[in-house]
Amino acid sequence: MSRALALRLEPYLYAAPSLLLIAAIMLVPLVTGLSYAFHDLILLDPLSGDFVGLDHFREMLDDDGFWTALRNTVVWTAVSVALQFGFGLILALLLDRPFPGRGLVQALVFLPWAVPGFLSGLTWAWLFNPVIGPLPHWLHGLGLLATPENILSDPHLALWGPIAANVWWGIPFFAITLLAALQSIPKDIYEAAAMDGAGPLLRFRRVTLPLLAPTIAITVMLRTVWVANFAELIVVMTKGGPADATQILSSYIFTLAFQRLDFGYASAVAAVLLVLLLAYAAAVMVLRHAMTERA
Amino acid sequence: MATITLSNLSKDYGGGPVLRGIDLEIREGEFVALMGPSGCGKSTLLRLIAGLEEPSGGEIRIDGRRVNEVAPKDRDLAMVFQSYALYPHMTVRENMSFALKQRRLPQAEITRAVEGAAAKLGLTNLLERKPKALSGGQRQRVAMGRAIVRNPKAFLFDEPLSNLDARLREQMRYEIRKLHRELGATSVYVTHDQVEAMTMADRIVALNDGAIQQVGAPQELYDQPANLFVAGFLGSPPMNFVDATLAPDGALVAEGQTLARVSPPAGLAAGTTLTLGLRPERLALTDPTKGSAVRVDVVETTGTGRVVHLALGPQRLKLFTMDPRPLAPGDVVGLVVPPGAPLLFDPVSGARLS
Ligand SMILES: Nc1ncnc2c1ncn2[C@@H]1O[C@H](COP(=O)(O)OP(=O)(O)OP(=O)(O)O)[C@@H](O)[C@H]1O
Ligand SMILES: [Mg+2]
Numbered sequence: 001m002s003r004a005l006a007l008r009l010e011p012y013l014y015a016a017p018s019l020l021l022i023a024a025i026m027l028v029p030l031v032t033g034l035s036y037a038f039h040d041l042i043l044l045d046p047l048s049g050d051f052v053g054l055d056h057f058r059e060m061l062d063d064d065g066f067w068t069a070l071r072n073t074v075v076w077t078a079v080s081v082a083l084q085f086g087f088g089l090i091l092a093l094l095l096d097r098p099f100p101g102r103g104l105v106q107a108l109v110f111l112p113w114a115v116p117g118f119l120s121g122l123t124w125a126w127l128f129n130p131v132i133g134p135l136p137h138w139l140h141g142l143g144l145l146a147t148p149e150n151i152l153s154d155p156h157l158a159l160w161g162p163i164a165a166n167v168w169w170g171i172p173f174f175a176i177t178l179l180a181a182l183q184s185i186p187k188d189i190y191e192a193a194a195m196d197g198a199g200p201l202l203r204f205r206r207v208t209l210p211l212l213a214p215t216i217a218i219t220v221m222l223r224t225v226w227v228a229n230f231a232e233l234i235v236v237m238t239k240g241g242p243a244d245a246t247q248i249l250s251s252y253i254f255t256l257a258f259q260r261l262d263f264g265y266a267s268a269v270a271a272v273l274l275v276l277l278l279a280y281a282a283a284v285m286v287l288r289h290a291m292t293e294r295a
Numbered sequence: 296m297a298t299i300t301l302s303n304l305s306k307d308y309g310g311g312p313v314l315r316g317i318d319l320e321i322r323e324g325e326f327v328a329l330m331g332p333s334g335c336g337k338s339t340l341l342r343l344i345a346g347l348e349e350p351s352g353g354e355i356r357i358d359g360r361r362v363n364e365v366a367p368k369d370r371d372l373a374m375v376f377q378s379y380a381l382y383p384h385m386t387v388r389e390n391m392s393f394a395l396k397q398r399r400l401p402q403a404e405i406t407r408a409v410e411g412a413a414a415k416l417g418l419t420n421l422l423e424r425k426p427k428a429l430s431g432g433q434r435q436r437v438a439m440g441r442a443i444v445r446n447p448k449a450f451l452f453d454e455p456l457s458n459l460d461a462r463l464r465e466q467m468r469y470e471i472r473k474l475h476r477e478l479g480a481t482s483v484y485v486t487h488d489q490v491e492a493m494t495m496a497d498r499i500v501a502l503n504d505g506a507i508q509q510v511g512a513p514q515e516l517y518d519q520p521a522n523l524f525v526a527g528f529l530g531s532p533p534m535n536f537v538d539a540t541l542a543p544d545g546a547l548v549a550e551g552q553t554l555a556r557v558s559p560p561a562g563l564a565a566g567t568t569l570t571l572g573l574r575p576e577r578l579a580l581t582d583p584t585k586g587s588a589v590r591v592d593v594v595e596t597t598g599t600g601r602v603v604h605l606a607l608g609p610q611r612l613k614l615f616t617m618d619p620r621p622l623a624p625g626d627v628v629g630l631v632v633p634p635g636a637p638l639l640f641d642p643v644s645g646a647r648l649s
Contacts, residue, residue, distance in 0.1 A: 191347050192380040194367040196394035196441070206393070210384040 056268035088174020121236030304353035328496035550608030586629025
């Protein structure tokens with residue numbers, strides 16, 4: 001081998017091990033998974049395995065279960081993230097000012113984050129059970145429920161059960177990250193704004209929010225992708241039911257793959273979810289870029 | 296423009312008093328320097344005036360109105376922070392307009408005020424930049440600009456120049472003074488730098504340990520310091536302090552040598568131990584036979600002259616001289632203390648006696 005060629009190859013050789021690793025760990029499973037979407041692949045059916053092109057995607061257009069799940073995914077994600085963010089921000093603002101016992105309260109507030117998802121799903125399922133849980137009776141007492149029954153078995157209300165659990169479980173994430181961002185804003189900027197004639201509300205709008213904006217953008221994006229994929233609470237609390245009324249795409253994929261054993265169709269739905277989330281992330285990035293350009 | 300009156304003001308964060316019994320009247324249009332060592336409570340005093348801290352006792356009045364309970368935003372004071380505290384997400388123009396926008400002034404008026412201030416401070420070409428794209432000196436100017444556009448009752452400065460290099464500091468010192476002359480606004484300027492205090496202030500408030508030591512014009516504090524603290528804080532090289540004894544004939548004797556003669560102050564018995572304050576630039580050198588014999592320890596050249604470190608027995612003195620005579624460490628020379636040069640201090644209380 002000539003010396004010149006060896007020199008030309010050198011950088012690629014250095015990079016090769018990491019590229020191979022990335023390919024093996026990330027790309028191979030991804031490509032394999034995506035390729036299932038174009039095959040008829042049903043577990044326990046030895047005759048399946050043929051290439052079917054876009055058949056699965058055509059099937060999806062007429063699949064009510066898919067459209068319900070897609071609608072539910074949007075509601076589930078938007079409501080959960082919005083409430084997690086809202087309560088998380090309020091909590092972070094409360095915890096940002098000193099008060100006696102702050103350390104203890106901070107530790108308690110962050111506790112839900114440490115509870116495994118399926119455990120909080122179970123607990124909330126019990127809380128919504130009128131036989132052992134108080135929530136139906138409280139909701140009835142407040143006049144929100146006509147009778148103290150289990151909302152998890154009402155197709156119109158069942159999604160709110162996992163959403164409640166998800167909000168409770170996800171608030172600490174926003175509280176922690178927003179509190180850290182709040183504490184990195186120098187106090188003298190607030191003092192300067194106070195001297196400049198801004199009251200608490202204006203200081204929040206003109207100083208706190210703009211300085212939190214980059215953190216808000218990145219955490220909301222991460223959280224949205226994560227919540228959209230987060231089927232655990234739904235699987236534990238409603239199993240997607242009653243009658244698929246609470247399926248979101250990721251729980252629907254799980255049901256398709258492991259109950260109907262239709263890996264091909266499940267992969268096709270997963271591919272759609274992936275594309276939607278990528279499009280969402282790209283949109284947020286563009287928006288964020290535009291905002292920081294202007295800011 | 297305003298008068299600021301502090302009466303018996305005190306502050307305690309819970310760990311003992313940080314400020315005690317502060318009585319001070321800052322007159323209309325006056326430039327007052329709050330001077331003292333680190334931790335003496337300068338910033339705390341300024342923040343009390345600004346309303347960013349609540350006093351533990353006493354009263355603050357602005358133009359005669361008690362403001363203890365008035366929020367910072369309603370005191371109409373402008374503050375320049377040591378860290379500048381610029382709004383990082385706003386351009387220079389937005390930083391400077393912020394306060395005016397809160398007051399809902401018409402846009403045309405805001406633009407005029409901001410551009411006027413920017414022109415005064417040489418910021419015209421930087422108006423659309425963010426603070427992070429500015430040098431330290433430029434940020435400092437923006438902080439000043441943010442204060443002057445408001446045309447406040449008074450300016451509060453907390454060590455605004457301490458993050459600048461020596462040359463820029465000197466230039467800004469001059470510019471702040473010039474601005475003060477133009478605007479004529481009451482200004483309170485916190486500094487630990489005696490040169491800043493001496494060169495800029497109409498009056499200096501010397502603070503130590505949370506209490507006012509002396510208030511007066513710079514020259515007054517320099518020539519007639521109330522106590523050892525003020526005497527030692529002003530001047531570079533600092534004042535020499537020599538332990539001496541008062542002889543019956545008024546001679547001041549240190550290490551067996553008569554340094555100077557004074558008419559003994561009333562009530563001082565012969566044999567009293569005193570602390571003698573001697574300004575380095577008021578001392579002179581002569582032949583060993585003509586003055587008190589001292590040994591040269593170190594000679595430092597400053598350009599304008601020399602700082603000579605002298606040993607008088609175990610005591611050390613500094614002398615500033617423009618005398619060109621050859622001097623080498625180890626030489627024995629004569630020290631002359633002109634009449635009127637020594638200040639006498641009580642070594643225990645630190646108070647000046649003469
Ligand atoms: N928020 C606070 N809580 C408790 N003690 C404080 C607080 N702020 C200041 N102190 C104390 O008050 C004293 C005076 O502080 P201050 O900041 O006024 O000093 P300073 O004269 O401005 O010093 P420097 O020149 O270093 O800025 C210090 O001993 C400091 O530790
Ligand atoms: Mg300070």
